[in-house]
Amino acid sequence: MYQSFNPKINVETPFLFFTGKGGVGKTSVACATAVSLADQGKKVLLVSTDPASNLQDVFEMELTNDPVSVPSVDNLFALNIDPEESARIYREKTVGPYRGKLPDSVVATMEEQLSGACTVEIAAFDEFSHLLSDESILNTYDHVVFDTAPTGHTLRLLELPTAWNGFLEESTHGASCLGPLSGLGDKKRAYAEAVQSLSDQEKTTLVLVSRPDQSSLIEANRASSELRDIGIQNQMLIVNGLLQTYQPDDEVSTAFYMRQRNALKVMPDELKEVETFMLPYVSYSLTGIGNLRQWVSDDPLLESALNESSIDTEKIQLPKLNSIIDDFSSKGTRVIFTMGKGGVGKTSIASSIAVGLSEKGHKVHLTTTDPAANLAYMFHDEGTMKENLSISSIDPTEEVEKYKQEVLSTVGKEQDEEGLAYLKEDLESPCTEEIAMFQAFAEVVERSDDEIVVIDTAPTGHTLLLLDSTEAYHKEMSRSTGEVPTSVKKLLPRLRNPKETGVVIVTLAEATPVLEASRLQEDLGRAQIVPTWWVINQSLYATGTTDPVLKGRAVSEKQWIRKVNEKLSHQCALIPWMHEEKIGYNNLKEMINA
Template identity: 30%
Template sequence: AASAGSGQTCLGPAAAIQDAKHKYERALAAMRERDQTTFIFVLHPEAISIKETRRATGELGKLGIANFRLIVNGIIPPEGAQNPLFAARGQMQARYLGQIEAGLPYAQQRMTLLPGEIKGIDRLRQVGRLFFDGQPATFAPLPTGEKPAAREATSLEAVRAVLEPDGRRRTVFFAGKGGVGKTVASCISAVWLARRGYKTLLLTTDPAAHLGDVLGVPVGDDPAAVPGVENLWAAKIDPKAAAETYKRRILEDARKRGRPETAIQVMAEELDSPCTEEMAAFDKFIEYAAQEGWQAVVFDTAPTGHTLRLLQLPVDWSKQLDVKIFASVDSNAADDVAKQRFGKVIEMMRDPGQSTFAFVMYPEATPILEAWRFARDLGTVGIHPGMVVANMVIPPEQADTPFTQSRRLMQEKYLAEIAVRFQAPLAQIPLLPGEIRGIEMLDTLGELVYGVEKVQA
């Protein structure tokens, strides 16, 4: 009976999950063995990347796993440092390489930034020989004689049209491959909107919660004003904490309805799944976004796969949750309210007059492909790209050495591909000498990316 719990979770029957726990324990034991498993962390010599690596190694350490190696990627080579922009980035990297040596005491290998991308069998073999055999490798710059097809630049007006509210609340979702700069793009956008006079809420469900690092101020669990930026509030949604609150609410409701304790235990098991965590985070987002008064809500999403599951769950509500949560508490009224609530939000996401899905990527093959796949998946539920943000674009005037010319040429090719693939307004965040941190820098970048516009009265 429904009152006894369905015995189902989004991963399958609860009993099957118990069997899986035994497999998990065996796998965990193997992962602790140094002669069987090695965890390799790839990071850039930058503050947020180091912080995330520390967080991840710390989490694994709680499970008794300590067999780590590092690959420090993207190090500016001597030929790259002949350009002042890349020379400044090289100096920044040198400081962080020292921090990595001191704070992450694991075996490490270093990979320099190449004139072009690592793509194709020949280049992979060269990198493999460099990594595993210690053989020196020479990566010649790409030929600069062949220019990509000319493309028409997106006007600032077209970009602003999908970012600014137009009489109704505007919700902007930033999506893309992990590590491409979604947090930076969302912070730039939120600060710019607030400076234009729009009351703006900036949210994240990213477990790493890098908003505070980029803003330069602490960001808590509840919306709070960001010092130094009138009209801007920010909050981080902790998926685990949201899930605990969500489960507690469901189980308390069941107890109030007189369900027996055996049924409560079954329901608790059903709710103990990753789907509950993601649904709870989405539920919390709706709670904040539905608050009166916001003119713009900027959502710094988690990496692509996580976000897609987060968004698909409400769309498949009747298939996945009727038998999981609300059928268990035998509450048709609660079911109807939840369906209506989530359905209304999905309709808002599908309306380009109210929502913009902005895909962030480097102008390189892999981030573009992953963002494109994600965009196609969203298209199956009626959500389409509203804007594309290309991050770390080399300014044309900096393409003054063979190394920077080669990398700029590569980026131009992919900027043209982005325009063709996504058919959406394209904004560009330039590569800077250092990291993007603090309100002053976000203000400057907002004007570079979106332009200076008349402030709302």
């Protein structure tokens, strides 16, 4: 159907960007590409700009902001741009020179101005633009491979050069939510060079990674179009995880194969114009150097047969999704989150929980804070929905405009001409979007006074940013608007109250999603939020498949199912891989008892 992706043949530019919907395998593809290029004798730097990076899981090593050599792969170096660490360094670089020279109160104000989300964004981008614009990088490395964040974050990251350049050029007061702008003036040239590198077809290739399923192909098409609009024309598509053959006597194998092929038949026409390659679905885990090498080799499916005598035959029995719904219904839980790594099925689980509670007679509101929201896709058959279930999404564009008007109509009335000009300028900062989204998030949680609110949250990094920022935004709103809405004041206590709030961590029975979910649980613990349930979704183990490739993957799932059930969760449900994607109210009802 498609030619296999081979880095030896298909990579022609020094800069490679891997992007796509969360969970499509960007990190695996980026790592396998980097290893293959290094094995050819090329000197390669592999970079993650994802706040929820899992490079360290794939290579089984710790990474920092500085390049480190990857053991057992000559010529390969890797680094992880940690946004929080970058922000700390950036903040100190900006404020440090003024310590002892300006009053402590002034220095404290500067630090306060540099404590927001914008500083995290701009600090990470400082390092990102450095890698694109520094000639010494090109002189040192033959290739720089970027394992980028899920699509929404990637688009924001790649749009930053234009956004920040415009913001810096239009700013005249020397201060904003970014703090003193004098420290940023020398960055304009680097940003301009970064934009130029991104748009240069001789330097940069954008690699769109997608699973062979409808939702991720639609997302890849959206990313392709938006990135083309900001000047990134040199693109290729990799369809990742394509099952090569199927067993006619195995219903799961047949359905798996046909579902993938049917999704590819209805791929958006614009995406069909992009040069397309594929990588096969394999039975082995895509961690460790050996497996990565084999995956992009001439014979990726070559492996030893399953040793049936060594397979653990003890059957694992776990509750289904209906147990979670019964639990929340009986306890009277008012706010329910689904959280986890991108691509694990949070939207499907959130939608099914909402439908299940609605079927029990509860009044339910289902919403999303995910910038790549697809609830509309999940409920295209709204005619079959019950009256006691409503759905919405928090739209960034609408919320930003609403927030700007709110600030200007309150604080703006008290300003003179110069003060009003400064206020309008401050509202053009990119972090206005974060503040606006947070306020909208607080308002939708407030609805739980009258109905159960089920929230399909964004991928892990964004979710934690949203939750961890509660107290910071509490201060920011007070500074910007002069008052803090009641919904914001009540939010954090409500999130921390297990009698009101239930958190469902969703994962797959694979190394990276489980390790990522484990880190999420630890971070939630530091925020004094304790998950109620874990869900292991899309399990091949739970289907009983006999297909050799699918069974190989199913056998490897058991260790991760046990880890979640015995070590990580208090309560755990297991959901099998479905023969068809559950779209629409009635189909989601079927998923509840699967």
